[in-house]
Amino acid sequence: MPDATVPAVEMRGIVKRFPGVLANDHVDLTVRAGEIHALLGENGAGKTTLMNILYGIYHPDEGEIFVKGQRVHIRSPRDAIRLGIGMVHQQFRLVPSHTVLENVVLGLPGNFFFPERAARRRVQEFAQQYGLHVDPDARIWQLSAGEQQRVEIIKALYRGADILILDEPTSMLTPREIEELMSIVRRMADEGHTVVFITHKLDEVFAVSDRVTVLRQGRVIATRETAHTDKRELARLMVGRDVLFRLEKHPVAIGSTALEVQDLHVRNDRGLPAVRGVSFSIAAGEILGIAGVAGNGQRELVEALAGLRPVEKGRVLLNGEDVTNRSPRALVQRGVCYVPGERIVGTVPNLSVAENLILKTYDQAPVCRGIFLDSRSVASHADSLIEQYAVATPSRETPLKLLSGGNIQRTILARETSGEPTLLMAAHPTSGLDVGATEYIRQVLLSQREKGTAILLVSEDLEEILQLSDRIAVMYNGELMGILPADQADLETIGMMMAGVHRTP
Amino acid sequence: MNSLPRIRLEKRLDTPRWLGIATPVFSVLAALLVIALIFGLLGVNPLIAYARIFTGAFGSLYGLSETVTKAIPLMLAGVGLAVAFRTRVYNIGAEGQLLIGAICATGVALFVPGIPDGLRLPAMFGAGALGGALWALIPAVLKARLRIDEVLTSLMTVYIASELVNHLVYGPWKGPGEWGFPYTDKFPLAAQIPRIGITRVHYPTLILALLAAVLAYILVQRTRWGFEIRVTGENPEAARYAGMNYLRTVMLVMALSGALAGIAGVGEVAGIHYRLRYPQGISPGYGFTAIIVAWLARLNPLGVILTSLLIGGLLVGGDAIQLAMGLPSATVYLFNGMILLFVLGGDLFTRYRIRMEFPGRTVVTPVRLEQEEVG
Ligand SMILES: Nc1ncnc2c1ncn2[C@@H]1O[C@H](COP(=O)(O)OP(=O)(O)OP(=O)(O)O)[C@@H](O)[C@H]1O
Ligand SMILES: [Mg+2]
Numbered sequence: 100m101p102d103a104t105v106p107a108v109e110m111r112g113i114v115k116r117f118p119g120v121l122a123n124d125h126v127d128l129t130v131r132a133g134e135i136h137a138l139l140g141e142n143g144a145g146k147t148t149l150m151n152i153l154y155g156i157y158h159p160d161e162g163e164i165f166v167k168g169q170r171v172h173i174r175s176p177r178d179a180i181r182l183g184i185g186m187v188h189q190q191f192r193l194v195p196s197h198t199v200l201e202n203v204v205l206g207l208p209g210n211f212f213f214p215e216r217a218a219r220r221r222v223q224e225f226a227q228q229y230g231l232h233v234d235p236d237a238r239i240w241q242l243s244a245g246e247q248q249r250v251e252i253i254k255a256l257y258r259g260a261d262i263l264i265l266d267e268p269t270s271m272l273t274p275r276e277i278e279e280l281m282s283i284v285r286r287m288a289d290e291g292h293t294v295v296f297i298t299h300k301l302d303e304v305f306a307v308s309d310r311v312t313v314l315r316q317g318r319v320i321a322t323r324e325t326a327h328t329d330k331r332e333l334a335r336l337m338v339g340r341d342v343l344f345r346l347e348k349h350p351v352a353i354g355s356t357a358l359e360v361q362d363l364h365v366r367n368d369r370g371l372p373a374v375r376g377v378s379f380s381i382a383a384g385e386i387l388g389i390a391g392v393a394g395n396g397q398r399e400l401v402e403a404l405a406g407l408r409p410v411e412k413g414r415v416l417l418n419g420e421d422v423t424n425r426s427p428r429a430l431v432q433r434g435v436c437y438v439p440g441e442r443i444v445g446t447v448p449n450l451s452v453a454e455n456l457i458l459k460t461y462d463q464a465p466v467c468r469g470i471f472l473d474s475r476s477v478a479s480h481a482d483s484l485i486e487q488y489a490v491a492t493p494s495r496e497t498p499l500k501l502l503s504g505g506n507i508q509r510t511i512l513a514r515e516t517s518g519e520p521t522l523l524m525a526a527h528p529t530s531g532l533d534v535g536a537t538e539y540i541r542q543v544l545l546s547q548r549e550k551g552t553a554i555l556l557v558s559e560d561l562e563e564i565l566q567l568s569d570r571i572a573v574m575y576n577g578e579l580m581g582i583l584p585a586d587q588a589d590l591e592t593i594g595m596m597m598a599g600v601h602r603t604p
Numbered sequence: 605m606n607s608l609p610r611i612r613l614e615k616r617l618d619t620p621r622w623l624g625i626a627t628p629v630f631s632v633l634a635a636l637l638v639i640a641l642i643f644g645l646l647g648v649n650p651l652i653a654y655a656r657i658f659t660g661a662f663g664s665l666y667g668l669s670e671t672v673t674k675a676i677p678l679m680l681a682g683v684g685l686a687v688a689f690r691t692r693v694y695n696i697g698a699e700g701q702l703l704i705g706a707i708c709a710t711g712v713a714l715f716v717p718g719i720p721d722g723l724r725l726p727a728m729f730g731a732g733a734l735g736g737a738l739w740a741l742i743p744a745v746l747k748a749r750l751r752i753d754e755v756l757t758s759l760m761t762v763y764i765a766s767e768l769v770n771h772l773v774y775g776p777w778k779g780p781g782e783w784g785f786p787y788t789d790k791f792p793l794a795a796q797i798p799r800i801g802i803t804r805v806h807y808p809t810l811i812l813a814l815l816a817a818v819l820a821y822i823l824v825q826r827t828r829w830g831f832e833i834r835v836t837g838e839n840p841e842a843a844r845y846a847g848m849n850y851l852r853t854v855m856l857v858m859a860l861s862g863a864l865a866g867i868a869g870v871g872e873v874a875g876i877h878y879r880l881r882y883p884q885g886i887s888p889g890y891g892f893t894a895i896i897v898a899w900l901a902r903l904n905p906l907g908v909i910l911t912s913l914l915i916g917g918l919l920v921g922g923d924a925i926q927l928a929m930g931l932p933s934a935t936v937y938l939f940n941g942m943i944l945l946f947v948l949g950g951d952l953f954t955r956y957r958i959r960m961e962f963p964g965r966t967v968v969t970p971v972r973l974e975q976e977e978v979g
Pocket of ligand 2: 147148189
């Protein structure tokens with residue numbers, strides 16, 4: 100049993116500077132033993148940096164760290180692990196072609212001979228104890244995001260972590276997986292583990308945490324008992340102003356059909372049918388929301404429409420023109436924009452922010468003149484988007500990978516939504532964004548709609564779908580369960596359809 | 605208790621600028637240090653050997669001119685490889701593309717009648733570049749279309765090219781005036797590249813090489829194709845997503861590196877030997893050495909100008925000590941191998957930080973001690 104009087108972690112006066120940014124500015128953070136402590140803050144507030152310091156990835160410029168009452172110098176993740184600290188990052192770091200078991204023991208000392216039986220037994224114990232169910236022999240690439248996350252948690256526990264840091268653990272999960280994760284986290288806390296939980300979703304803060312600390316621009320603004328605060332207060336602490344939680348959705352005259360999809364069939368990476376006979380259309384100035392539990396073919400559908408995945412059967416018409424199986428290039432030129440669900444697909448981490456912003460327009464005027472890139476227009480293009488979308492970056496020349504998760508997402512959104520697309524497809528556009536940015540991006544989608552763009556919105560977040568869409572389609576097992584006008588859609592109906600109940604209008 | 609420090613690697617998030625320059629320099633120094641040890645074991649004083657190498661390569665006008673002469677093919681092929689490797693297209697077949705360039709130039713020099721004298725050399729350069737490019741497209745097409753790994757296929761095309769040269773010089777192209785040697789006839793005067801004075805520096809090829817380095821730099825950094833090259837090399841998935849044509853980019857860089865290697869081959873037959881000879885007589889592995897040149901320059905085409913001169917000097921200096929100190933002819937390969945090893949290994953330092961950990965000092969230290977340390 101942990102000693103309740105000694106904090107599990109105490110960070111005092113932590114300062115971390117990066118070129119051009121003060122990521123942590125004299126941060127004090129106390130995490131009590133056995134508590135679930137939520138860490139809240141806007142994109143770029145310094146949450147990940149602070150936790151990376153605790154996990155030994157970065158070294159603080161100033162400040163001291165105490166773990167279980169003792170002053171420590173954490174110089175690397177290995178030191179952190181030795182102190183019982185484990186971390187699950189925003190991006191998972193598993194080896195896709197290895198099995199769960201192999202990933203769990205990977206990199207442990209004294210494992211030259213694979214101690215398979217012992218490892219298997221421990222993994223099964225964790226499954227029992229915390230509900231961390233996952234097939235130990237499955238290969239990582241076969242697992243959903245939620246399952247991969249469980250493997251990461253098991254990995255940390257296997258290394259003896261009793262202080263677990265979860266960095267935006269819910270941003271890639273389905274609502275069901277989120278609930279499972281919450282119960283896992285609670286069970287771990289009941290067993291005496293300490294959990295630091297980074298999130299942007301206020302609901303999650305209230306669902307799971309005992310206390311919450313809010314960071315803004317590298318500084319601690321407040322620490323509260325979760326029971327003694329509310330959403331409104333937290334949002335204000337986080338953003339520094341009142342957040343409206345309200346969008347202005349004006350009625351728009353629906354234009355002609357921009358996208359028409361007829362009896363589409365697409366296979367997934369494993370060659371199995373993933374989209375099976377899907378038909379729908381979207382008019383200019385209309386938002387079609389696609390709801391559904393992840394893994395029901397949404398990703399394959401959108402990739403096929405972006406030209407990134409072959410269409411096996413069926414037709415895709417864009418403004419009446421047959422564009423089935425045309426190259427991504429041809430579609431980009433016809434004004435198809437796409438915000439992919441996985442950030443790594445849409446970015447080049449080692450190139451600068453400015454270069455990432457011209458990823459799709461690099462061969463068009465004014466960025467491109469003849470065969471040359473016009474560096475001045477690249478720069479001014481970058482500057483105006485950085486300002487317009489409030490991307491927090493030291494400069495436009497900073498490599499994209501150094502930005503915070505939410506600011507990388509903003510960069511992608513800036514690139515994809517700033518032009519005048521014919522068709523805009525957005526998969527989980529607000530995942531990883533703070534409340535202010537979420538509000539802003541939703542507003543951007545709505546104003547695109549007003550400009551006459553046809554928008555295909557894929558999201559796990561039903562609230563988002565209901566808020567933005569004109570019509571809502573539900574995808575289940577590769578098929579559309581039906582399409583509803585937004586005013587006829589309620590959570591119950593959609594929930595039934597997501598579970599596979601057909602509904603024909 | 606055992607008190608040996610443990611060495612650990614830690615990933616760096618970004619590479620400081622100075623490291624990008626320091627790493628190759630230190631890699632070369634480290635390689636020289638190890639080779640010094642080997643010299644020592646062979647009973648050769650390494651300091652004397654290095655002094656000889658240096659004076660041999662840079663200490664006299666003759667040495668210097670030879671260094672430049674050898675740098676020409678290294679520069680040409682190295683620039684092309686730097687661009688290809690940037691794209692993560694691993695063309696290992698520059699040696700073969702160089703030989704094909706030599707064959708094509710010879711064909712135009714000896715067997716195509718009716719070209720005006722003034723156009724003979726440009727035609728040879730053109731044919732060599734074209735031949736090298738087409739030859740490089742074989743592995744390129746196999747990679748882009750059938751996803752066959754280009755490392756193997758491009759290497760295999762070297763041996764085919766080499767046998768082709770052998771076949772020609774022992775067979776159909778063997779010159780009647782060459783006393784039974786496996787040579788073609790000597791090129792006519794109009795097909796010989798002019799040199800500087802009594803040196804072997806065939807300067808038109810040198811100018812082409814320098815031009816290639818500058819143009820390749822501009823290509824990569826400033827043009828839209830260069831943007832495609834960088835994106836494709838960094839994240840092929842993003843390149844596809846952005847609508848870039850992977851097939852075209854792979855073909856472009858392979859053709860480019862093949863063409864430059866081909867031009868290097870033209871320079872060797874038309875600037876040095878004035879005839880096609882058995883393969884080792886044309887190139888002592890310039891196409892392979894160019895791989896080192898490209899990596900040492902950290903894949904920067906402008907850097908290749910420097911590194912090709914450095915490695916060229918090493919080749920010349922290596923020859924010098926072979927003669928003067930009675931070292932085996934493989935000594936030069938020792939240099940090449942060691943340097944490549946250390947340059948590739950040294951790349952580690954740009955991505956990781958090395959930390960020493962002393963078992964005596966554990967992580968958890970009493971507060972008092974730490975405060976002294978922080979002071
Ligand atoms: N290695 C680095 N080099 C330079 N700047 C960095 C580095 N890591 C983070 N930063 C900067 O530090 C600031 C804080 O980033 P951090 O990743 O901690 O934010 P965050 O609170 O986790 O945000 P998000 O919610 O978007 O993930 C950002 O401005 C980011 O650009
Ligand atoms: Mg973060």
